[in-house]
Amino acid sequence: MKATYADINWLGDVSVFEVNRLNAYSDHRYYRTMEEAKASDAMTMRYDLNGTWKFNYAIRPDCRPEAFYKQDFSSDGWDDIEVPGHIQLQGYGQIQYVNTQYPWDGLNDLRPPALPQDQNPVGSYIRTFHLPTGWQNNPVYISFQGVESAFYVWLNGQFVGYGEDSFTPSDFDLTPFLQDGENKLAVEVYQRSTGSWLEDQDFWRFSGIFRDVYLYTVPAVHIRDVRVVTNLDKSYTNGTLNVDLKLEGKAAAGAKVEAELRDAEGNTVKTFGGIEVTNGLASLREAIGKVNLWSAEIPYLYRVYIHVYDAAGELLEVVPQAVGFRTFEMIDKVMHINGKRIVFKGVNRHEFNPRRGRAVTKEDMLWDVRTIKQNNMNAVRTSHYPNQSLWYELCDEYGLYVIDEMNLETHGSWQKLGAVEPSWVIPGDKPEWHDIVMDRAVSMVERDKNHPSILIWSCGNESHGGEVIYKVSQYFKTADPTRLVHYEGVFHDRRFNETSDMESRMYAKPADIEEFLNANPEKPYISCEYMHAMGNSIGGMHKYTELEDKYPMYQGGFIWDYIDQAIYKKDRYGKEFLAYGGDFGDRPSDYSFCGDGIVHADRKVSAKMQEVKFLYQNIKLFPDREGVKIVNGNLFADTSEFELVYSLNCEGHEVLRGTLEVNVGPQSETIVKLPLDVESLAGGEYAVDTALVLKASTLWAEKGEEVAFGQFIFTQGKSDSQSNDTVASDLNLTNEIQVVEGDVNIGVRVGQTHVLFSKAFGTLVSLKLSGRETIAQPPMPLFWRATTDNDKGTVMGFELGAWYAASLLPRCVNWKAEQNPDQYRIEFTYKLNISADVQVKVAYTVRADGSVHVHNTYKGTAGLPDLPIHALSFKTSPDYENVEWLAMGPEENYADRAFGARLGIHDSKVADTVAPYLVPQESGNRTGVRWAKLTDNAGRGFKIESSAAPVELNVSPYTAFELENAQHAYELPPVHYTVVTVAGKQMGVGGDDSWGAPVHPEYRIASDGELQFEFVIRAL
Known part of the structure; x- marks a missing residue:
């Protein structure tokens, strides 16, 4: 939609979800020179607008400073606010957590797309800027990477545009509105919009500009969109590189494109010259020959460097694009990566920080990806919205399989008090909701399409079923046939069963899963959510992981979830604690249900992770009295980067320890003899401990990190612990047992042990050992x-x-x-x-x-x-x-x-x-x-x-x-x-x-x- 004015009625109009927004495009970077591109430094053609903005908060729309965007409006006296960041975490409005219910339930009698006018806070932001030197004659755009949930933009008093999807970028062309010198940028953010009906995720309900904001310019010829697709031959050995480009700019008509493919070490694999540009489009289709494959186990990345020249031969732009050669496909009703059956050892991950909410930092993401890898997880579902672009880059680089989930959840429209009641479900079959939902799908796919880590597109979460979501799935399959499509909600509405390529259920019991798998199903099975890790949990997880080897069509699952969503708050005495729903006076609330993580909110690994790491091991160790059987369940990686550490412990004390070099191929097993000499051991309880640890540091862990563990416990002869009583008694038989029976108490004395039993209380009430009391309460x-x-x-x-x-x-x-x-x-x-x-x-x-x-x-x-x-x-x-x-x-x-x-x-x-x-x-x-x-x-x-x-x-x-x-x-x-x-x-x-x-x-x-x-x- 195009418009030259702002209309507040767009907020409640399901047909208006963007105005003047640019079409979605790939999240590639671009540079002026090859040197810049190889260094991957900050882009010189971007200008960061993060930082301190002027800010006004209004509790509802009719209280907002309506004319704040005008040039003559003064923001003197306004507060400061940090961007990116949530309004509610910076001292304004109501912090609220709800799960399935809509946040206005019981406060406003609403049905979609109506909005609660008395509960629609407005944040008014102002930021001034001067264009960087050299930008004055170039087109200038602005990109909002994430704004919740709807916002209007003005520049120098003129309306620029409007956007709604909170979790994908909204870009606008600022060029017609720029002026020399200082420019005034004004942004009006509403917490509620029609989009809010589609964003009923299990999370804290925030608003504001919570992801990066930046200006960017482009050269006279610019690659607006890149699409990279790799194909492998039937032997999964030789690869083909397919690159499609969309170019724009005043010099695009005479532009020339060249490219080169480099391997992970930076060596040139192949060059491609004279790529023809026709009507702003250019394509490359080249057989590369034998290639290194990308997988979570070996995340090998090539990089294609695309060079754009104008008609005179001047280099204007270089685009470096990571390339992973891999194929993901369904073979005989089983999902395969590069020809091998895949098992997802996954986790659902919200973006979250206990101080910044969903405005997570690069440091947060690096900690997360390393922690996930260190604990043997190989997959992440982006529950329940597209994440920051950097997250996918890290998954590409570190090696994680991704289910990329579009920003859609309408849980409260069809599930009430746990019961399925879809009388007014959205989007359902309602055609008026088609475009706004489809827009979210398109925005996700167009931005994220080039990441090899993404194997599956997800149509959203817990939005029941219906024709609208079915059409989204058909779009995914048409726009990107190289990936599969996931949607759990068909379980509740089988009319459009083809929406999902896999059977995906939430929290099904192991017996239910087996019942499905034993019924000759047409689709493989995954648990998109399982092992609800709320509080002290994760018990019985082995019952799920044991299905992996029993049923080929069982292909794993994703634990709910990765991190507790708790927020720092101070108690009445000024001491910080991690607060949950209801602690901020928020009503309605779902209270502590936000605490479902295997990682605590302060990013400390929970005790639950011990079980997760073991049961998710790709490599399993089975020691016994003589050695250890090593079963390498990896699909592609051998064990050459690890060393085998073994030890023998008696009653917990180490008897011997050693290391061995062992290389077991993928999908193979071997038995390694260990120098234990069990027959010569003294009596006692023994444990053979075996572990595979990293020989050298990697991206995700330091040298010595344990990736697999196995223990065998046995008793040799008579255990020392079993004989302790006899030995001790033999040494102390000279101690006389003295008993003093009183009217109320019975005292027993043996050497330095004094014991008192109470007839009145019916228990032991005192036990003094060497004069020190051990019983404070009996x-x-x-x-x-x-x-x-x-x-x-x-x-x-x-x-x-x-x-x-x-x-x-x-x-x-x-x-x-x-x-x-x-x-x-x-x-x-x-x-x-x-x-x-x-x-x-x-x-x-x-x-x-x-x-x-x-x-x-x-x-x-x-x-x-x-x-x-x-x-x-x-x-x-x-x-x-x-x-x-x-x-x-x-x-x-x-x-x-x-x-x-x-x-x-x-x-x-x-x-x-x-x-x-x-x-x-x-x-x-x-x-x-x-x-x-x-x-x-x-x-x-x-x-x-x-x-x-x-x-x-x-x-x-x-x-x-x-x-x-x-x-x-x-x-x-x-x-x-x-x-x-x-x-x-x-x-x-x-x-x-x-x-x-x-x-x-x-x-x-x-x-x-x-x-x-x-x-x-x-x-x-």
């Missing part, structure tokens, strides 16, 4: 854990809440004791208010070596809900702030999230065992605990040892009940204790989704049987 049976986000999604508080009360008030109904020469044993029997038929017994045995053995037994009955945990918990002094354990680790792990953990001696500060999830919840558990030492900073303390079998252990500054009743970390009490919870078993954390998916049955704890565990407390 041990009691525990059957409750602080609910995780997943637990809350399954309404565990309602379904299993009786165990909460049972844990608060167990009643001791009996005790009995017996004394023998070498031990004193007392057993307490408890009843629980959950059922008269449940019986819990805790027996303490004080032995002659001064150790205290604890035996916990639970006998259940039918009809009770599953147990969250079977444990014994007590408090000790907060001075015991250090914990070291021989257990699975190093990060927290649970029954269904321990595949990535390894047995070893790990240590931590007690305070650091509490994971910084946005909402306090169960965290810090370790499975497979052989022993743990709790010490103060002088090294004094006590030791907990497993007895019959390894136990689970949580050492925390807080009880389960304190964590349960806090919504933020700042609500937790000051630390007064170290809380020790020893468990025979804790249920898994789950993760199929966070709104109703139960923990898988094998990781639950039935309450109708008998459970028991044992452990020992002894002095260090």
Whole structure:
């Protein structure tokens, strides 16, 4: 649409989504000389307008300074604002987070395309500039890389244009409006527009100029658009380069084009001269011969340098364009990259920074791409909008497969309270929404089409189905037949099943996926979202990754999601914390649902990543007593860039260590013998650890980075830990066991161990080891854990809440004791208010070596809900702030999230065992605990040892009940204790989704049987 004036009614007119905007084009760079192009420095024909702008904020349109764009309007007294940046994160308006519901739900009775006039803040921006030297006689354009959600532009008082799509560029021609000297640029940004109905993503609702803004000029002949397509022959060996150019400019008629292709080292592979220009178009079709292929494993990039000359032969422009030779195609209903079946080990990624929101920086992106690569992910879905162009360049360079998703989500128009209810769904089959939706598709494809990392175009997210989205998919296939098309929403509307080339579902259970794959489907399967990583999650992920080898048509998935969307805020005492929805007074809100990341908002890797990295390994190691089997699941890369590091550990202590050079080809396996000499080993529990680590630093990691790991645990003879009790007892049998039975208490003394049991309280109340008290509050049976986000999604508080009360008030109904020469044993029997038929017994045995053995037994009955945990918990002094354990680790792990953990001696500060999830919840558990030492900073303390079998252990500054009743970390009490919870078993954390998916049955704890565990407390 063309217009010479601005009309505020465009905001609510679905047929107007751009005015005077330039057509979308490729995101290539261009330079004046070859030297500039090779250096890839900042473009001299761009002029950055980022920085400080003058700013006015109005709460609604009728309060805005309507004439602010005029030349005689003074902005004196206006505030300053930073561009790029969100208005709401710079002190203006309401910060709000919602997920599926529209942000005005319950506040305005609206149906699309109507807008809430009382909730449509306006930001008025002013920036002045002088043209750079040499630009005065050239055309000048402006590019807004991202403005949310609609904006008007004026220059020197004259209307320039209007745009709506928040996540693709809007360019305008400024040439007719320029003047000598100072130029006044005015931009009016509205938070709500018809586009807002299409941008109902699960994220914070911001507005403003949040991506780069720059001016640019072009030479007399300029390549406006580049399209690069590579083809491979049937052997995937020889490549063909196809380049299509669109030229413009006053000298385009006589222009000449030449090109050269260079390899990754900068060597010229081939030159192309005399490329004919006809009517502003030029094309190149050349067979290159044998080429190095691009893949995520080996992201080999060529570069084609395109030279543009005028009729006189003067070089006017050089365009360097990265080229990756690769083919992505469907073969026999299976997706293939360069002829090999692909499995996406992916993650969904929002652009996010806890201080800048979606205005992410280059540093953010570099950290992200390296972290993703370091943790064995090979794919990213740009949920749910096109990202900054730099992100795709990094994915090309570092090697990540990309699903590029257009800016479309209308979740709230068809899903209400979790139910599918599409009575007023948009876009659906509504023809009036066709053009605005199609425009977003075209803008994405035209900008991003040359990135080899992009394998799939996505028609958006969670917008149900219908004819409009089907037509978008047909556009993708026509405009770019080299890529496939994704859309999950056909699952809800099968009328246009051909919209998506693959079956894509969200949060389907493993059994559901298998049911689909066993039914002879017509399409391969991916989970575009799975493993909802909210809070303490990712449990049971192995059930999905195990499908990769079982079903060829199962081709992986994308974890939801990469980073917590939390924003720094100060509490009432001025201390910063990471806030979630509702913390800013935002209503409606979906509260902490923004915390779904495997990376915390402050870009610290979460404990969940341990499991992700292991289960996403392309190379798998299977050690045993003699060696290690190495299975290289890579499609193209061998293992030559890694060295094999192996070690043998006894009871956590290293016995031997070595390295080997091993080169296993892609899609191959081998067995490597290791010099372990197992038969000569002393008795004990051993672990063979094997790892592949980088021999040298790469773009994405430093030398020594571990990329694959495998461990084998075995017992040789009688374990030292198994014989500790006997040995210690033999050494201390001379210690007399002294028992003093009083009216209320029973005291037991063995050497430096003093124990006091209370008949009144029915438990151990004091344990002094070498004169130091270890019991601050006595041990009691525990059957409750602080609910995780997943637990809350399954309404565990309602379904299993009786165990909460049972844990608060167990009643001791009996005790009995017996004394023998070498031990004193007392057993307490408890009843629980959950059922008269449940019986819990805790027996303490004080032995002659001064150790205290604890035996916990639970006998259940039918009809009770599953147990969250079977444990014994007590408090000790907060001075015991250090914990070291021989257990699975190093990060927290649970029954269904321990595949990535390894047995070893790990240590931590007690305070650091509490994971910084946005909402306090169960965290810090370790499975497979052989022993743990709790010490103060002088090294004094006590030791907990497993007895019959390894136990689970949580050492925390807080009880389960304190964590349960806090919504933020700042609500937790000051630390007064170290809380020790020893468990025979804790249920898994789950993760199929966070709104109703139960923990898988094998990781639950039935309450109708008998459970028991044992452990020992002894002095260090």
